[in-house]
Amino acid sequence: MHRNAVKTILCAGLVLTGAANIARPGQAEDTKTAYLKMAPLEQYLMPDRNAEIALARSAAPDSISREAEILVLGRRGYETAVKGKNGFVCLVERSWMAPFDDPEFLNPDQRLPLCLNPPAAQTHLPFTLKATELALAGMSKSQMFNALKAAFENKELPLPAPGSMCYMLSKQQYFGRKYGNADPHLMFWFPRSDNMSWGAGLPGSPVYVHQDSPDPITTFIISVDKWSDGTAAN
Numbered sequence: 001m002h003r004n005a006v007k008t009i010l011c012a013g014l015v016l017t018g019a020a021n022i023a024r025p026g027q028a029e030d031t032k033t034a035y036l037k038m039a040p041l042e043q044y045l046m047p048d049r050n051a052e053i054a055l056a057r058s059a060a061p062d063s064i065s066r067e068a069e070i071l072v073l074g075r076r077g078y079e080t081a082v083k084g085k086n087g088f089v090c091l092v093e094r095s096w097m098a099p100f101d102d103p104e105f106l107n108p109d110q111r112l113p114l115c116l117n118p119p120a121a122q123t124h125l126p127f128t129l130k131a132t133e134l135a136l137a138g139m140s141k142s143q144m145f146n147a148l149k150a151a152f153e154n155k156e157l158p159l160p161a162p163g164s165m166c167y168m169l170s171k172q173q174y175f176g177r178k179y180g181n182a183d184p185h186l187m188f189w190f191p192r193s194d195n196m197s198w199g200a201g202l203p204g205s206p207v208y209v210h211q212d213s214p215d216p217i218t219t220f221i222i223s224v225d226k227w228s229d230g231t232a233a234n
């Protein structure tokens with residue numbers, strides 16, 4: 001995929017850290033959306049546990065992922081499949097981590113491997129686990145939005161710790177039918193901040209930005225030129 005694919009996806013709001021700003025809590029579900037509710041759970045699960053472990057590891061270079069903790073999705077949420085040694089956590093997120101206005105939200109085909117560094121494992125992972133809990137409970141998008149918003153407001157979910165980031169360098173990452181794969185990229189999370197401090201989103205800037213909602217978090221995204229296996233991206 002061409003290097004501007006990440007920009008195309010981000011402009012459409014396809015970032016893994018929560019809902020796009022235009023999502024409106026409490027609104028009726030969009031009748032044009034292909035996925036109005038959870039499909040049967042089996043469609044989100046990967047039947048081969050080893051394949052999911054390998055996919056999770058593919059998010060980052062082997063020098064990082066080989067000693068990372070690996071989580072896999074089970075019927076009651078994410079489970080530890082491999083104990084880690086270096087503080088990183090790799091997992092394959094599903095489509096309930098896409099923006100709430102994304103027509104691919106709840107698409108069971110999405111596979112989004114990422115590898116969290118130690119600060120992100122402490123502060124982004126709880127968000128992933130909470131969203132997964134709500135999705136597996138069968139909540140609607142609006143219910144999930146409101147529940148996550150309340151969790152941040154009540155400080156049940158933490159804001160990003162300093163230095164929080166993740167690797168998304170897998171050749172197998174899949175954002176759904178419209179977008180397919182994306183460029184290899186890094187994501188950096190901060191409590192909601194002024195994107196101009198990074199020069200993000202300006203013409204010619206390699207940094208893309210997304211102001212998330214319902215989570216009060218700013219995500220900065222930088223494309224890189226190699227996949228996790230070291231081969232060059234187009």
